[in-house]
Structures are given as structure tokens and as C-alpha cells.
Amino acid sequence: TTASQDGGSGSSNGASAPATFDPSTVAKDDALIALLPAALKDKATIDVGSDTSYEPAEFLDKDGQTPIGYDVDLAKAIAATLGKKAVVHTADFSSILPKLGTVYDLGMSSFTINPERSKAVNFVSYFNAGVLWAVQKGNPKGITMDNLCGKKVGVQTGTVEEDPDVKDRSAKCVAAGKPAITIVSLKNQTDVTTRLVGGTIDAMSADSPIIKNALAKTNGQLETLGAVYDSAQQGIAIAKTDTVFAGVVEKVMNKLIQDGTYTKILTNWNNTDGALPKAVLNPTAG
Amino acid sequence: MELIDAVPVRHPWRWVGAAVILLVLVLVIQSMTTNPKFYWGTFRTYLFDVLVIQGVGWTLILTVTSMVIAIVLAILLAFMRQSDNPLFRYVSWVWVWFFRGTPVYTQLLFWGSVGALYPKIIVGVPFGPELFSWDTATVINATVAAIVGLGLNESAYLAEIFRAGLKSVDNGQMEAAEALGMRRSKVMWRIILPQAMRVIIPPTGNETIGMLKTTSLVLAVPFTLDLTFVTNALASRTFLPIPLLMVAAFWYLVITSVLMVGQYYIERHFGKGVDNVTKAPVKATAAVAAAHAKPVETSGGTTEGGQS
Amino acid sequence: MELIDAVPVRHPWRWVGAAVILLVLVLVIQSMTTNPKFYWGTFRTYLFDVLVIQGVGWTLILTVTSMVIAIVLAILLAFMRQSDNPLFRYVSWVWVWFFRGTPVYTQLLFWGSVGALYPKIIVGVPFGPELFSWDTATVINATVAAIVGLGLNESAYLAEIFRAGLKSVDNGQMEAAEALGMRRSKVMWRIILPQAMRVIIPPTGNETIGMLKTTSLVLAVPFTLDLTFVTNALASRTFLPIPLLMVAAFWYLVITSVLMVGQYYIERHFGKGVDNVTKAPVKATAAVAAAHAKPVETSGGTTEGGQS
Amino acid sequence: MTETAPLKEQATARTKPLVEIQGVHKLFGDHHVLKGIDMTVRQGEVSVIIGPSGSGKSTLLRCINLLETISAGRIYVHDDLIGYHEVNGKLHDLNAKQIAAQRREIGMVFQRFNLFPHKTALQNVIEAPTQVKRQSKSAAKLKALELLEMVGLSDRANFYPSQLSGGQQQRVAIARALAMEPELMLFDEPTSALDPELVGDVLEVMKNLAKSGMTMIVVTHEIGFAREVGDTLTFMDGGVVVESGNPRDIIANPQHHRTQEFLSRVL
Amino acid sequence: MTETAPLKEQATARTKPLVEIQGVHKLFGDHHVLKGIDMTVRQGEVSVIIGPSGSGKSTLLRCINLLETISAGRIYVHDDLIGYHEVNGKLHDLNAKQIAAQRREIGMVFQRFNLFPHKTALQNVIEAPTQVKRQSKSAAKLKALELLEMVGLSDRANFYPSQLSGGQQQRVAIARALAMEPELMLFDEPTSALDPELVGDVLEVMKNLAKSGMTMIVVTHEIGFAREVGDTLTFMDGGVVVESGNPRDIIANPQHHRTQEFLSRVL
Numbered sequence A: 001t002t003a004s005q006d007g008g009s010g011s012s013n014g015a016s017a018p019a020t021f022d023p024s025t026v027a028k029d030d031a032l033i034a035l036l037p038a039a040l041k042d043k044a045t046i047d048v049g050s051d052t053s054y055e056p057a058e059f060l061d062k063d064g065q066t067p068i069g070y071d072v073d074l075a076k077a078i079a080a081t082l083g084k085k086a087v088v089h090t091a092d093f094s095s096i097l098p099k100l101g102t103v104y105d106l107g108m109s110s111f112t113i114n115p116e117r118s119k120a121v122n123f124v125s126y127f128n129a130g131v132l133w134a135v136q137k138g139n140p141k142g143i144t145m146d147n148l149c150g151k152k153v154g155v156q157t158g159t160v161e162e163d164p165d166v167k168d169r170s171a172k173c174v175a176a177g178k179p180a181i182t183i184v185s186l187k188n189q190t191d192v193t194t195r196l197v198g199g200t201i202d203a204m205s206a207d208s209p210i211i212k213n214a215l216a217k218t219n220g221q222l223e224t225l226g227a228v229y230d231s232a233q234q235g236i237a238i239a240k241t242d243t244v245f246a247g248v249v250e251k252v253m254n255k256l257i258q259d260g261t262y263t264k265i266l267t268n269w270n271n272t273d274g275a276l277p278k279a280v281l282n283p284t285a286g
Numbered sequence B, C: 001m002e003l004i005d006a007v008p009v010r011h012p013w014r015w016v017g018a019a020v021i022l023l024v025l026v027l028v029i030q031s032m033t034t035n036p037k038f039y040w041g042t043f044r045t046y047l048f049d050v051l052v053i054q055g056v057g058w059t060l061i062l063t064v065t066s067m068v069i070a071i072v073l074a075i076l077l078a079f080m081r082q083s084d085n086p087l088f089r090y091v092s093w094v095w096v097w098f099f100r101g102t103p104v105y106t107q108l109l110f111w112g113s114v115g116a117l118y119p120k121i122i123v124g125v126p127f128g129p130e131l132f133s134w135d136t137a138t139v140i141n142a143t144v145a146a147i148v149g150l151g152l153n154e155s156a157y158l159a160e161i162f163r164a165g166l167k168s169v170d171n172g173q174m175e176a177a178e179a180l181g182m183r184r185s186k187v188m189w190r191i192i193l194p195q196a197m198r199v200i201i202p203p204t205g206n207e208t209i210g211m212l213k214t215t216s217l218v219l220a221v222p223f224t225l226d227l228t229f230v231t232n233a234l235a236s237r238t239f240l241p242i243p244l245l246m247v248a249a250f251w252y253l254v255i256t257s258v259l260m261v262g263q264y265y266i267e268r269h270f271g272k273g274v275d276n277v278t279k280a281p282v283k284a285t286a287a288v289a290a291a292h293a294k295p296v297e298t299s300g301g302t303t304e305g306g307q308s
Numbered sequence D, E: 001m002t003e004t005a006p007l008k009e010q011a012t013a014r015t016k017p018l019v020e021i022q023g024v025h026k027l028f029g030d031h032h033v034l035k036g037i038d039m040t041v042r043q044g045e046v047s048v049i050i051g052p053s054g055s056g057k058s059t060l061l062r063c064i065n066l067l068e069t070i071s072a073g074r075i076y077v078h079d080d081l082i083g084y085h086e087v088n089g090k091l092h093d094l095n096a097k098q099i100a101a102q103r104r105e106i107g108m109v110f111q112r113f114n115l116f117p118h119k120t121a122l123q124n125v126i127e128a129p130t131q132v133k134r135q136s137k138s139a140a141k142l143k144a145l146e147l148l149e150m151v152g153l154s155d156r157a158n159f160y161p162s163q164l165s166g167g168q169q170q171r172v173a174i175a176r177a178l179a180m181e182p183e184l185m186l187f188d189e190p191t192s193a194l195d196p197e198l199v200g201d202v203l204e205v206m207k208n209l210a211k212s213g214m215t216m217i218v219v220t221h222e223i224g225f226a227r228e229v230g231d232t233l234t235f236m237d238g239g240v241v242v243e244s245g246n247p248r249d250i251i252a253n254p255q256h257h258r259t260q261e262f263l264s265r266v267l
């Protein structure tokens, strides 16, 4: 069968990707191209590493292989501005960073910028995601942001929600003599969501676009808890040694923000909330 | 003569055991089929999905090719371990130690990143001019990296299995073959190894079935066509991981079953002359008849058996 | 008598081989130590990090406990497979088939989610009143789920290894022991199994070392204290995966080395009387002296050896 | 195939029969190996069985020791029916525990020794007494050293089988069987796997055992032993007893031509 | 330990010596097993070696066939120095290829047969000719069937060793060694692992081989064979040749008391 490719069988089944973004609508910018480091000038492509399991930022299309999402569209727009074609490679988180500068020119995988990480790579901020919480529909367990101690909270492994956010809250619980939060850390966000639906965890915490997507995908079995907080910038990663190219990417992003392509893409994916007014290379605060 | 027809010993507890096990099984199956959380509808939808079937194919390709590489290397390593050249023994030991000792995920990551770490493969005079050079990324593409990574890692495990197998063959076999004037490599290949296979095959079957599941780590390379990746991707799209895990489990079980059948036949092949020989005198009468009925020419046809 | 002092055969190619291998090794080490992408500073920073050391501890705990469970189950399964009760044979076969056939990740996920699928464990009369019930989540917490999941999976692989091992013991041993009036279970335990250990240990060593790495899959449960999880978490915090993978690889190598040493001694223990006996007559003279020197009482002290 | 019913009364009428084999048949599938064996061994008697390869000698011993189940007939040891208990004329299989108990009364020595290779000579000997009879280790060890002394191996107590010669191994095997204090000892070609030089020691041990009054059934090719030590000699061929009686008479003057032929080949 | 230099001239002066063993010593570590063996075997001669266990008989045969390296002395087969080549008075080890070539001239039959269990009788026999001599399979097979016929096993060609009796296995082993058409055959107690009944067949084959003119060195306990077939009999003890000469003379009238003692035990 080809169930995986038969779209439109309800919103819960199969991603109904928005109208695909056409990178040919983006104008080439020769001034920016001229700034490119020599090694990149001759290349026809911009190779992007992305952990494509983070809907709607980056995930796989129905064929199970083609990456889509707003990060992917942004990558295409960046490449088009530089007169190149973007090739987005699915990769495991641990394999993206070592390959920056050699195999991948950019890493775009909803990387949250923090000072520690900034020591290892160059970041160009391009999106603002906050932390958002979700619980089962109707909040049957009566979870509030103030009674989390002793509860089970699901997070995706390696996210800022896991560490430091929930970890710190748990530490505060312990400090206050209350039971610690049981942090259920899973590799896939999907598994976290499924467990929340199934009720083995009491709440989950993730980037706001992710939570919104999960809410849509689970047919209203979940609802948000509280509001978005702790907005943190996400960045495009560039090899630490490649400062020239990082500068170019910053300029390209600002151009895309100014000419409206950026907003268009985010609107397409229904995620304008996180839009940034200005992209910055290595912003000091998260 | 009056044949003895004795009343067998009764084993009531066995029947209780049987009943309990059956009951548990029925309860598990019943609860699985009726539990809505398993989404059997979704399971059926994706079971024969073209992506899933392709994933099965790729998983099989990875398993088979990397096992072939691993077996070849393992034979080499096991022979080296028994060599009288200390260097070979030492290299073989270090190889086994290193590849068994480090996680296969890290190894796969290395093979996937070797292009990043060493962008060019250069053949040349050390500290002298370079003769040839290739772009690493083109030589080691994702498929090659996945197969090489899995194969090298597995070779270390198999080398231990082969070593134990070779050790199990009676020393007299080596002496008898050497006394016939056979060279050591030939003795190993034609006499020792075929006999060692009896001991080698069951754990190698284990390793093959293990490898089937280890292929899911090729995402580290990244290689994104294997069964686990495909079903995971489908799961994150549909937000229904359990039925898609069931799909993957179903196919792994099917392949495992096929492999177990294969193992049975390979075990039987290499057990010939040893395991599956009925008590000599009984067989003898039948075998004499067979030997007389069969023209001698055919008998030589099976001589090659041990080589495969 | 004039002892022969012959000129040994020269093996120039071996020396070339040695030189090449050494050169490659030196180049690899040199390129690794000088390549800045390995961030050896970060490696050193985290090598003895308290979290990492705790991760090593947890990984060891998971490995050891799940291997113990697996070995106990595997012995049981292998005995059941040889039982004359068809039900036991059948159950043992299905067990091996199922647990070898499905991915351990899926099994771990199941044990982690069993609370979601079956929120309560109920003991009661089927279709009748319930007698006891427990909250699944409290009975099967993450550690228990991880150990049970790994142990059950591994038991299937080990059962095959044990089956092959038991098969390898000469049938005469069983007969001799039975002729002495020993019960079958006792024969298995005291006579057959200790002898089978020689064949069982090398592949079991493989499995143990494999298990060490498999523990990293407990993330499925989720169990988040093992070495791989900890180093991954540190990697995603610092965005320097390679040095942290190296930290993990280093520790896995260390543990593997320790295990390999352990295996050597266990092999030697179970090889006693078989492998590590010098040619009888030579030893005999020494052994006679030893036997005379040693009071007889001590000899019995090692009788228990086979049982461990 | 003689009818066995009258034979039984006849045998029990004599003094102290220890083993009574009555019309025993054994089939392996379609292969008819024992075709109605009758035989009586009295207390303290040494009964020697000879016969060509494949005649069923080993199978007969194995049936006595329950390593094989018989297809027809009866075997009694000490008036105990081997392998079954009879209730209202109907045979019931013994359970594993009862079978083990019967075997304890019968020691068996195999052609290929079958010592436990992972245990020393002493450990081999004390294994069954401590594990089956639950004797204390020290008591068993004392007894074992006596037995090893008897078979001339007291200085080899701490050797592993692989460190002993074939003849020494076989003597340890005899000591191991004796440690269970059996009423009956079965020997299945105990010397045929030994180098000719080493045969003597083992036969010597067996002679002494016979002198001490042990009841023994010995399958062997050592005609000298049969002549010297045997109380009766039985010649088997093709699954039947061809000839049986005083060893010296039979060896000097075999009645049956098959016996003649066999003896001419072995002597 | 006689000096060996003069012996060599002496031996070559005789007619057609095939094997010359000159002052051979063998040490396993500190264990001095062969203590200066001198021995000559002429073309077509059957040389029988007897001696107690541990006297070094097997070790001597194994040195001739290069399964062990000698510690001192020289062994020549067909004037070829075994294991070494001498350049300017200095010995050099032979390489693996040369060793294999020397072994091809020497067939060896072991006490425990050592047939390849995964190959049928026929496959056992053709293994070396096809693999080492690179004969065509059909030619090797024709030859092999002839040899199996010779040892009386033509109807067992397609049987696996495990389906054959010990005597049959040993005869296949002889055929296997003969298939390489060696100049010299070494037998190391070829019948001592066999049941007495089966010994005859193997000795028969060896007798015929001797008649056909094959040069043979036979370690055996079968004194009858030595008397009947042997051209010379050598009695070894403690790593030295105690007595050597015409078998009938030695057996009837052993000179040395150790020979007397040994013969009394074996006969």
C-alpha cells in the first residue's frame, strides 16, 4: 500500500504540508555573493544539516525522505539569495555539529542559543521560541505551574526544556522540601506527546511551535497550560572558524526579514509568533 | 513375545503449567487486540506500505552485506590470532579489543564524519609527494559508510566466535592434514574451519539477528532508508508511535524467522558426518544399499560442500 | 650432544607489514591528537566529570544486573529446551523466537509504557473477582523496566548460546552420571553445565560487551542516567559532541578491557582439567610431587568450583 | 524365543539369585537387537559375556542399568522389577526418583571411562556419594581415598582425568562406581580402549573385586580373564544367548560353531 | 650417546638406505625425551619399534615427519636432510613450502585415525591428492577407489567416518596416506585403539603393504605382527634404543633384561 503517500486522510493522519515555498521567488543578491569566502563561491549548493524530527520546524514529507518545514524553507531562501540551491540532509543531532564547515555549510535544527553553545559554534539568530506547557484536555489532574513538584513531566532529550528549565524547577522543589519532578526524557517529541495523551505523564514542556503542532495533531486531546515564557532565540549554526560566512548569513537573514520572505515563510507554517525583527550574529543573551 | 505396554508416569503439574501458560498467552493476546492504544487499524494500514517494504529491503541489504564483510574479516582475524607471527596475533587482538570496546554508534558516526575529519584520501610517499587523492565524501558515501561501519564493528565480535570455534577442533585434525603435506592455510580453510562451523553457527546466528536490529543505528551515518528510520518517521508524522513500532517489530520478527530457518539448514549442512548421522550400524545397512545404488561419480559432487 | 642452532626462515614481508601497520597507527594517532575537531581539552574536562562517573556506574549496574537475569533465564530456557516435556520445549522456543525477533528498543519502550497500556496489575480469578491490584507504574519504575527489558531480551540470545554449549558436552557424561543414580537436574547442574561453560563463555563475553553498549537504549524506557545519555546530554549542552563521544568511548573501552580480563580468568577456571593441563606425563612428575606435598583436605575445597 | 514364565520359578528355586533376566527383547525402532535373553546371575558370581560386535552385549547391560528401556520381558535385581512396578498385573513406569534409586544399587563402568573431566580423581569419586547419598564431604573423602588406594591410585587423587593414563582413568571409574556401594557391578569392555600394557592393571583390580565377593557382569574380549575369574561365560550373537556355562569348559570345548569361530578369532 | 659422524659414512656404504636417523635428541623444555637415537631403515624394509609407554616411540616418528623439530642430530630420508638445509656447515630452517614438500614423501597413520569427520571416506582419500598434488578430481577418485578396494572398503566409499567402525576408519586412514604415494609410511600404534576383533583386518592390510615393497616404520604392541612381517625390531626405553635386530631372534631370545621384562608383560 501507499498509505504514507495518500494525503488528506484527516489532519491527524499525514502531514498536510502548506503550499510549498518556491525559492525562485527570492532574488539573487550579487553584493552578498561577493562577500562569500572563496571555498563557498564555487559551490553550487548550500548543504544544511537538520535533525528532521521536529515538526513543524523541520520534518519529513510523506515520502519519508524529503525534509520540509519552516527551517527548510528558510534554508532554501538563504541559498537562493546566494545564488545557490539548498540541500537539506537529515542527520542525527550528534552528527551535525562535527560536520559543520566540511560536509554541512549550515546547521538548521531549531538550535536554541545559549552562551555555552556559542563557544562551540557561530549562531545567527533567526527565530524566537518560548517554552510552552501542555496537559490533557480539561486538565483532569489539575496541574498548574505551581504544583509540579512530584509530578511527571515529559520533555524531549537534549532540549532547553529538559535542561535547564525543568531540571531547575525540580531542584527548587527539592530545595523547598517537596518531592522532585520526575523528568521523563524521551528521544522523540512524538513519544512525549503520546505519553501525555496516554496519561503516563502529567504534563509536557516544549518549544511553543512544537506544542501548538502537537495540539493540532492530537485532535484536541491536549490543551496548553499557561502561556509562553522564557522566550529564547534559536539560531542557524555555522562552524566557529567560519566567521566570514557567518557574517554573510546574518546579512542574508536580515535581507530576507526586510523583503518579507521571512514573514511569508512563517505565515505559511502558521508560526509568525516567533518572528524576530532582526537577525544577529552571536547574540549575547539567550 | 509380549511387548511391554506400561502406564506412563503422570505429570499433573505439567498440565497445570500448560494451562497457566496458555491462559497468560490468551490474556496477553486478548488484551493486546482489544486495547485501543495499539491502533490495529493504523498497524494494518502501514504494514505493507511501500516505504516500509523499502525499509525492509534496505535493512536486509545492510544486514547481509555487513555480515559478509564481518565474516570475511573475522575469519582473517581468527587465522591471524592463531598465526605464529606475533605481529599478526597482536594486530588481531588490538582490533578485537578496539572494535568490541567502543560503541558501534560512535564508530558509525566516525565513518559518517570521516569526510569531515579527513576531507581527502591521499596515497603518496610519506612526507613525500602525493600520488593519488580522492574526495573522501565521494568514496565513502552514506551506504558505504553504514556497511563499513557495521561490518568492521561486527567483525570483532565474530572474530571471538571464530576463535573459540577453531579452538574447539581437535588438534589431531591439524596434524593429520599437515602430515599429508597440506599447507597451513589450506588446512585451516578446508579442514579446520568446516569442522569449526558447527560451534560457530549458533552464536553467529545470534549475531546476525542482533545485526538486523543494530542496522537501526545507521542514522548516525546518517543513512535514512532502513526500517526503523522509516517507521519512526511515519510515527512522528501520524503521532501514533505504537502501531508503527508494531509494524517494525512485525517485520523484524518475519526476517528473524526466515533467518532462523536458514540457520537450521546451515547447521545441518555443517553437521554432516557428525550431528545428523544415525547410529552407524543401523544406517549402514541402508547406506550400503544406497552406496550400491548410486554410481560413484555423484559422490564426488558433494566434495565442495565444506568450502562454501 | 650438539644442539641444533638453525638459522630461522626469514619473513621479510612480515617486517614490511609490521612497518606499514605501525606507520598507519602513528599517523592515525598523530592526526587524532593534532586535529582540533577532537577538542582534547573538552575531553579532559569531562573525562572524570561526576555525572560521567555516575553514568559509568549506572551503565555497569544495568549491564551486570540484566546479564544476571539473562543468564538465569537462559539456563532455565536451555534446560527447558532439552526437557522431555513438549510444552517446556515449545515455550522455550517461542520465547527465544519472540525476544530475539523483536527489537530491544521496542521491548524497552513496551516496558516503559506498560503503565500506559495496562495501568494496573491485577491478580484475580479470571472473569471473576479481583484479589490484588497494584499500580503498574509503581511496580515497574524506570530502573526496573530497564533491567527487566534488557534482561528478557538478552535471555533469548543467551539461551541459544547455552543450548549450543549443552549440546557440545559428550553424551557419555550424562550416561555416566545417571548410572551413578544422579537425578537429571543434578546432572545438568553439576556435570553438564560446568563442562559446557568452556564453549559458552566466549560468546557470552561477546554478549556482555554488547550489552554494555545496548544499555544506551534504555533511553526508550526512559532511563536517563546511563553513560551514553549523560554524555549526550553534556554534548547537547556544549554543542561539542565529538569530545563527549570520545569520553563515552574511553569509558566503554575501559570497562570492556576489564571484562575481557575477567573473561580470561573465567575461561581458565572452567577450562580446568581440560584446556590448561600441560601434557600429562610431564606434569605428572611435578603433580605427583605437589600431590604429596599438599595434604588431601585442601583438594576437596575446590569441589564447589563447578557450581558458581 | 522360549516362553519365560516357567523359567522364573526355576531360577528363584536356586540359592540367592541377584539378577534375573527373563525373555528380554529390545527393539530400536524396527531394529530387533535383543531377541529373548534369559540369564541368571547369583550373589557373588562373576558372569562374563562375550560375543562379536553388534551382538547386543552393551545393550543388555544398558537395559539392566535402565539406560535403555526394554521392549519385552522382565529384569529383576534383588527381586526388584527394574524400570516398572506391577500393580494388578499392569506395569507402570517408575518415576525419575525411583529410577535413580534403582540405579544406585548398580554400578557401571564404561568402555570410554566417562570420567568427569572438570573434576579431579577424588572429586569424581565423591561426587555421587555426596550429591546422591548426601554423605558428608569428609566421610565421602575418607571412603574415596580407601577406594583409590584399592585401585592403586592413592597418589593420583588430585589429578584431573586428562593427566592420567587410560588405565588409571579406568581404575578411577571403577572406584567411582564402587563409592556408591552397589550390589552389582556392570563392566562394558572396560579394557578395550586401553593400550595392551595398561590392560593388566585394570584386570588386576577387577580380579580383586571378584575375590572380595562382588557380583559382576563383565562384557569383555579378555578370554584369559574369563577363564581365570569368571563363574559363568555367556556367548551372545545376533541378540540371542548362543551358549552359556562354565568358562573353562566353553573356552576349551565350545559346542556351537559360532562360538568356535569367534573364539578362534579372538584368541 | 654415540658420536654420529662416523656412522653416516658407514650407513651410506650399505645398499639403499632410505631413512637414516643419526644421534637424534629431543627435548621438551627440560624434559629429555629422545637421548641419541641411531637407526637406519633400508628401502623396502619393515622396521618395527616397540617399547613401554613414554619411551619416546611416538616422538621419534613425529620427528621424522616434522611434526616435532629435533634438538640435536640429523634425520635423512632419501639423503634429504629433514627439516633443514645445510649451507656451509650451517643449518637453515626450511620454509613452510619446503616442509610440506618433505612431508608429502612420508605417509603417517595415527593411533586415533584422525580422519576428517566432515568428509566421506572417498573425500578423505582424495583430499590431499587434489589439494596438494593438484590432481584432477576424476583421476584422484579412480586412484582412491583402487586404494579403498585394496583396504577392503570399496563399498564404504560414501560413508562418513562416524558411520564406520574403528577398524574401517583406520583402513581409510591408511588409504588416505597411501594416496599421496609416499616413499615411506609411518604407523603409530595403528591398532591399539581398536577392539581386538577388528585388529586383524588392519594388520592384514599392513602385511599386504609390506609385501608390496613399501618401506614402513611401525610402532606397535602387536608382537605377532613384528615377528611375522618385521625385518628389524627395535626396542626403545627411556629415550634410547636398548636393543635392535632380527625380530624373531629378539622375541625368542631378548638380550637385555628390560626387553625381557617388557616382552613378558605384552606377550
Ligand SMILES: Nc1ncnc2c1ncn2[C@@H]1O[C@H](COP(=O)(O)OP(=O)(O)OP(=O)(O)O)[C@@H](O)[C@H]1O
Binding pocket: B279, B280, B281, B282, D028, D031, D033, D051, D052, D053, D054, D055, D056, D057, D058, D059, D060
Ligand atoms: N540407540 C540405538 N539406536 C539404534 N540402534 C542401536 C542403538 N544402540 C545400539 N543399537 C544397535 O544395536 C545393536 C547392538 O549394539 P550393541 O552396542 O549392544 O552391541 P555390542 O555387542 O555391545 O557391540 P560392540 O562389541 O561393538 O560394543 C547394533 O546393531 C547397534 O547398531
Ligand SMILES: Nc1ncnc2c1ncn2[C@@H]1O[C@H](COP(=O)(O)OP(=O)(O)OP(=O)(O)O)[C@@H](O)[C@H]1O
Binding pocket: C279, C280, C281, C282, E028, E031, E033, E051, E052, E053, E054, E055, E056, E057, E058, E059, E060
Ligand atoms: N609436546 C610435548 N610436550 C612435552 N612433553 C611431551 C610432548 N610430547 C611428548 N612428551 C613427552 O615425551 C615422552 C615420550 O612421549 P611419547 O609419546 O613419544 O611416548 P611413546 O613411547 O609414544 O608412549 P605411548 O606408548 O604412551 O604412546 C613422554 O614422557 C611425554 O610426556
Ligand SMILES: [Mg+2]
Binding pocket: D057, D058, D059, D188, D189
Ligand atoms: Mg558394546
Ligand SMILES: [Mg+2]
Binding pocket: E057, E058, E059, E188, E189
Ligand atoms: Mg605413542
